[in-house]
Amino acid sequence: MTLPAQPDIKATAAYLGVNEKTIRRWISQGYLTAYRVGPKLIRVDRASILKLASPIGGAA
DSSP, X not given: OOOOSSOBHHHHHHHHXXXXXXXXXXXXXXXXXXXXXXXXXXXXXXXXXXXXXSOOSSOO
């Protein structure tokens, strides 16, 4: 799955393979950066998603 330029919570959850509630929790805990666009729509910062999903450690 490709990640849109400005994904919403649903697209972010699908990309990371987690529940939408997990994305909301990670936003409130500061693991992800998000922006409210209008009264209901929330967009997640793409760079923070890629940083969260980046591999750790040395070579696999």
